[in-house]
Each structure stands twice: as C-alpha cells, then as structure tokens.
Amino acid sequence: MNHVVNPLTNHVANHSLLTESLSFSCHLGECRSELLPLLSEVSKVVSREGSLSKTLKLVLELMQKHLQVTRAMISLYDASCDQIFIHESFGLSREESEKGVYYPGEGITGKVVETRQPIIVPVIADEPLFLNRTGSWDRNLDSRLSFICVPIMRGMKVMGTIGVERLYNNRQLLHLDLEVLGIIATTIAQAVELHLLERAHKQVLQAQSARLNSELKEKFKPSNIIGNSKAMQSVYMMIDKVSHARTTVLILGESGVGKERVASAIHYNSSCAHGPFIKFNCASLPESVIESELFGHEKGAFTGAVARRAGRFEEAHGGTLFLDEVGELSPAVQAKLLRVIQERCFERLGSNESIKVNVRILAATHCDLTEMVEKGTFREDLFYRLNVFPITIPPLRERGNDILLLAEHFNAYFAKEQQVDVPTIATPALNLLLSYDWPGNVRELENLMERAVLLAEGGVIHSYNLPNGLQPAVLGELGGQSGLEARLSLMEYEIIVESLSRHQGNMSKAAAQLGLTRRMLGLRMAKYRLNYKDYRCGG
CATH class of the missing domain: 3.40.50.300 (P-loop containing nucleotide triphosphate hydrolases)
Known part of the structure; x- marks a missing residue:
C-alpha cells in the first residue's frame, strides 16, 4: 500500500538534513554523495533561459544520472480542462507518454494533485491505485520497483507532479529520495508556473481568435441577406x-x-x-x-x-x-x-x-x-x-437549410405585419418546403409565406395551407376532389407524416400513437405513397 507523506514546506532547512543523511545513506549500502551536486546542477539548469521542455529534459537526465531511476515523468496539471498530462519523461516512449493522462483523484498521480500530498509506493505490484495507464510497466520485469510521486507547488496551488520508478534494495532510502524530489519540485515550480500561464494565455488568444473569425464571418454576411449555407x-x-x-x-x-x-x-x-x-x-x-x-x-x-x-x-x-x-x-x-x-x-x-x-x-x-x-x-x-x-x-434549391431560415424569417415578418402571433410551421409543411424545387426562388418563398400566414389555423401553418404545387403528386390528385374530401385527406396525410417523423419511421409506434393497427396505418400510407424509410434518422 502507498504511504502519504506530509509535503516538505521548508527545503532550505532540508538541505542541512539532507547533508546529514548522505553519510547515513552510505551505511544503507547505497552512497548518495552526489545528491548535492545534483541539486546544484538542477538549480543551474532551471536558472538558464530556455523552453520548459528543454529544461525538464535536462532535469530528468540529471535525475537518471544521479538517482539511477528506471523511469521518471514530470506531469503538468491543466486547470482549463481539469487534466494531468505527462509533459516530459525518461524511460517512456512517445506513445506511452501520450497515454499518461489523468484526472485529479485518478491513480497515484491524480491523487497527489488532488490532495497536494506526496505519495510513496514501496512496491508498485501491491498498489491498487497504480493504473499503468502508459503501459510501460511490466509485471514480470518491474514487480519489485517502487514509485515516488511529489506535487509541484507554488503556494497552495498545485501545478503538476514529479514521479519516479526505481528499485530500492533498502526501503529507508525512499524517504531520502522523496526529500530530493521535493527540493527539485520546488526548484522547477516557478518555471512550470510561467509555462502554464503562457499556455493559458495562448488558449485565451486562440479562443479570442476563433471568436474574431466567427465575428468576421458574421461581418462578411450582409445584414439584409438571410442564409448561412x-x-x-x-x-x-x-x-x-x-x-x-x-x-x-x-x-x-x-x-x-x-x-x-x-x-x-x-x-x-x-x-x-x-x-x-x-x-x-x-x-x-x-x-x-x-x-x-x-x-x-x-x-x-x-x-x-x-x-x-x-x-x-x-x-x-x-x-x-x-x-x-x-x-x-x-x-x-x-x-x-x-x-x-x-x-x-x-x-x-x-x-x-x-x-x-x-x-x-x-x-x-x-x-x-x-x-x-x-x-x-x-x-x-x-x-x-x-x-x-x-x-x-x-438558386434557392441549392441553399439547403437556408430555405427553413428564410421561411421562418418571412413567417415572423408577415405575422408582425398582419398583427398576429407568429405561427408554428408544422413538420410536414417544412418537409414540403425542403423538397420543393423553387423555380421562383426567394421571391416565390416570400409570397408563399405571406399566404401561409393568412391561412394558418390555430397558430400552425399546416401542409395543406401551402399551394397545391408544393404537395406530393398524390395530394395534387386529391386536390381535384370536393373541397371537404380534399381537406380531410390533406389533414390525414399531415397527421401521419407528423407521427412518422416523431417516431423516426417506426410504424408500430406511429400506429399506436394514432390508435391504428400497423396494417391500417400501412394502408393509409400506401394511399399517400408514404415510405417509413424516408423518416428514419439519417434516411
């Protein structure tokens, strides 16, 4: 099981403790006389100007050289997407590093970010929190490795973690290396913070750029023309x-x-x-x-x-x-x-x-x-x-859903002109508008909607409020019937189409809603030459 360790709050004082620990480490069978040179070199690397990636690569190389780690990774926490991702690593392939993405609280790395506490795992194989998300850990080869993970902090703000995997013959050295990693984390913290601030600034700029591009597109679109096709x-x-x-x-x-x-x-x-x-x-x-x-x-x-x-x-x-x-x-x-x-x-x-x-x-x-x-x-x-x-x-027939945008625009315009509430355009009516060829283009649609708003009943523009020229051939034929018969046929047609659209072509559900058997619905659909496949999603 893992051991949660209180965070190191004063690394200046720890330098003296570390010095005392060096001779002690030699008695444990593993002399760490190079720890002070390691910290000195890390400090020099961080103080140089350069990209964070270059700096962290050098820090990892120093850790490998002086601590003989099997694998090491420095992960950063992106608060904008609430994710932790490996920024630089040692002992991992590029593909493995790209898989190392965690949410706060997820796995050991996520737990360290969430709690802001370092964690020691004496034996990785025994730790249920170890997810091996990168896929780099091999149970047969790495079963005796230990894992140390410390947070990178600025004040009370956690910005990432340093994690290392290593074989320890003497487990007492785990705490010594924890102190070393804590000091390194503090040393690189400012550079990490600046990188994250710059990254956040770039994201803001990208968002602004996307918004400006959207505004420019809107600017290109004249206010007197409707359509986004x-x-x-x-x-x-x-x-x-x-x-x-x-x-x-x-x-x-x-x-x-x-x-x-x-x-x-x-x-x-x-x-x-x-x-x-x-x-x-x-x-x-x-x-x-x-x-x-x-x-x-x-x-x-x-x-x-x-x-x-x-x-x-x-x-x-x-x-x-x-x-x-x-x-x-x-x-x-x-x-x-x-x-x-x-x-x-x-x-x-x-x-x-x-x-x-x-x-x-x-x-x-x-x-x-x-x-x-x-x-x-x-x-x-x-x-x-x-x-x-x-x-x-x-031509309007090549403008896709602009037909619906224009129809809604004219619908609202003529409703206001005629001092009535804006009617809803029923689904069958919308389908007819989309399937029509529009030889008269926008002018024809404008005239048609003015008429439809006048004919709307109960606050709805039905398909039978549209001219016969828009109706399917079978309904055009019904238009030759007596007024009442034609009107009833058009209403029945619209009700069936509305139900088929609502249930995405499912005849059983449409029939149940209409209080019909599936066979009765099928007969009525045949009458109007309707095919349930035309109302399926994506159909």
Whole structure:
C-alpha cells in the first residue's frame, strides 16, 4: 500500500538534513554523495533561459544520472480542462507518454494533485491505485520497483507532479529520495508556473481568435441577406472583397434569388455608402422611355417633355447606380451605356452639353450574356466592361437549410405585419418546403409565406395551407376532389407524416400513437405513397 507523506514546506532547512543523511545513506549500502551536486546542477539548469521542455529534459537526465531511476515523468496539471498530462519523461516512449493522462483523484498521480500530498509506493505490484495507464510497466520485469510521486507547488496551488520508478534494495532510502524530489519540485515550480500561464494565455488568444473569425464571418454576411449555407458564404466573401473598391460588378442569377439585395449590400458596405443608391429596372419600361430615364432630357426634347429632368445617372452622382436586368437593353441604349462606363460622361436628350458623373455601376441579369454575345444580341465590349467582377447568386434549391431560415424569417415578418402571433410551421409543411424545387426562388418563398400566414389555423401553418404545387403528386390528385374530401385527406396525410417523423419511421409506434393497427396505418400510407424509410434518422 502507498504511504502519504506530509509535503516538505521548508527545503532550505532540508538541505542541512539532507547533508546529514548522505553519510547515513552510505551505511544503507547505497552512497548518495552526489545528491548535492545534483541539486546544484538542477538549480543551474532551471536558472538558464530556455523552453520548459528543454529544461525538464535536462532535469530528468540529471535525475537518471544521479538517482539511477528506471523511469521518471514530470506531469503538468491543466486547470482549463481539469487534466494531468505527462509533459516530459525518461524511460517512456512517445506513445506511452501520450497515454499518461489523468484526472485529479485518478491513480497515484491524480491523487497527489488532488490532495497536494506526496505519495510513496514501496512496491508498485501491491498498489491498487497504480493504473499503468502508459503501459510501460511490466509485471514480470518491474514487480519489485517502487514509485515516488511529489506535487509541484507554488503556494497552495498545485501545478503538476514529479514521479519516479526505481528499485530500492533498502526501503529507508525512499524517504531520502522523496526529500530530493521535493527540493527539485520546488526548484522547477516557478518555471512550470510561467509555462502554464503562457499556455493559458495562448488558449485565451486562440479562443479570442476563433471568436474574431466567427465575428468576421458574421461581418462578411450582409445584414439584409438571410442564409448561412456554404453556397452563400462564398457570396458573402465576394461581397466583402469588392465592396470597398470602385470596381463594376455584374450580379448573375435566376429571377428571384435576391440580386438587388446583393447590390444593396455592396453599396452600403462601400466607400460611397453616404451617397445615393439609385435602382433602375431595364425591363420595366418601353425602349422609347429608357434612354430618357437613364440620361435625362431637356425641356422640349420630345413631345411631353415640359421641363428639364435629370436621369438616373445624374441622380446617382457620388453614389451607386444599380441596373437590374441589363440584358434587356436595346442595342442603341447598350452603346450609350458603354460610353458612360468608359468616359463617365453623357448628354441629356435634346442637349449637346456633356455631363461628368462619379458613379459606381452595379449591373444584374438572369440572362446568359455570354450566349447573347455569341448570338449578337448583346455587345461584346459592353459585356467585358460589365463583367469585371461577376458574382453568381445560387438558386434557392441549392441553399439547403437556408430555405427553413428564410421561411421562418418571412413567417415572423408577415405575422408582425398582419398583427398576429407568429405561427408554428408544422413538420410536414417544412418537409414540403425542403423538397420543393423553387423555380421562383426567394421571391416565390416570400409570397408563399405571406399566404401561409393568412391561412394558418390555430397558430400552425399546416401542409395543406401551402399551394397545391408544393404537395406530393398524390395530394395534387386529391386536390381535384370536393373541397371537404380534399381537406380531410390533406389533414390525414399531415397527421401521419407528423407521427412518422416523431417516431423516426417506426410504424408500430406511429400506429399506436394514432390508435391504428400497423396494417391500417400501412394502408393509409400506401394511399399517400408514404415510405417509413424516408423518416428514419439519417434516411
């Protein structure tokens, strides 16, 4: 069994006791005349500047040389994770050292840290607390070894341990070596404390760095755009990179993906955010009007021009002009737009006076401009002027769980607008939202949620509150039934799906919850073409 020894509190006094013990040790058959040189050399090693690992390696080498230990290890206590791990060792392989991890109170090393008391184990083989976690101890070869473990202390704070394994022919030498290890522990204590403080500081810095990286990711994400999908993260990074430049940006993507929101994010994160943000949809007006809207006109320039009017380029001076659906412009307007981009000047209709403007141009289109250039419907030189920094917005169907985030956002927004409590979106309804292809993208989802909030019953948006286009084919067919029959079928479908989802596809449990036999549930599932496998975890 082990012997707990009171900690050595005054190692200065122990030096004189140690000196008296040296001659006594020789009478025990093992002369320790080198102990004072050992302590002197340890003191010199610790006083030198260097890493703690290098210092402790030298200390272990000195212990092996002067104390002839079989194995020795210096373990440190990391309070942040409440673990004790071997920092440096002698007689252990790297793999064995890495296994030497303990919690306070666990094994002999953990007991020393927990109690802050040194422990002597006269015979390791007889000690139940000895865990041999490193796997280095061999019962056949090492059965007679003893083990000494002392705490490394600074004041009342324990920072680690020194442990040694050795064969003692005379057990009285155990207490002498305990004193030696105690003095070494005190000698290295300050260096260990500084190392642990530095380690803790690094951990704080790493935590701060991780937090800052998280904040930077959040910073990249514009406040006016919802979504955390990987597809959108790359868009946010592109927005962040181009916002602070004056570069012309071409925003590409299907109708309804939110190209205007991206343009807005670029403007309001740019150096011209204080200037105007003028939006113009190139497909919203007849060709005869677009030129006047973009460049302005003088009084009498055409029938109905009763006064001078500034165009969008003049209005955007000092700020940003967003040209949406730029692929819809006629060849004549394309030519004038190219000149403005190149020369930053234009003339109003009915005037020969050139007007200089300082405008950043952002353009967007759902068209394939490359294909239009090949067909000759879009000017190649204008395309290259606009396509300096393209950003492609992914369609909603490629944004995964962003669909649910957007649905919840619109749900809350329209509930507030309609002055009702925010309804819960039932699981079957969420499943339909996720499985739908969203040809109209975010705009379609927004319109759908406005309708769903109006139709919600009892504070819940059910699957039957969603348009027939979202329903599975079998429910779409049921939509052709009479109103009541279709309504009852949709409700039954939702109840079954809800139960299958709750029980992760377990038909027996779902049937029991619904008060049906497994066979009856199976028939109803067949009616709606439901498969229990689709509701299993990970399925």
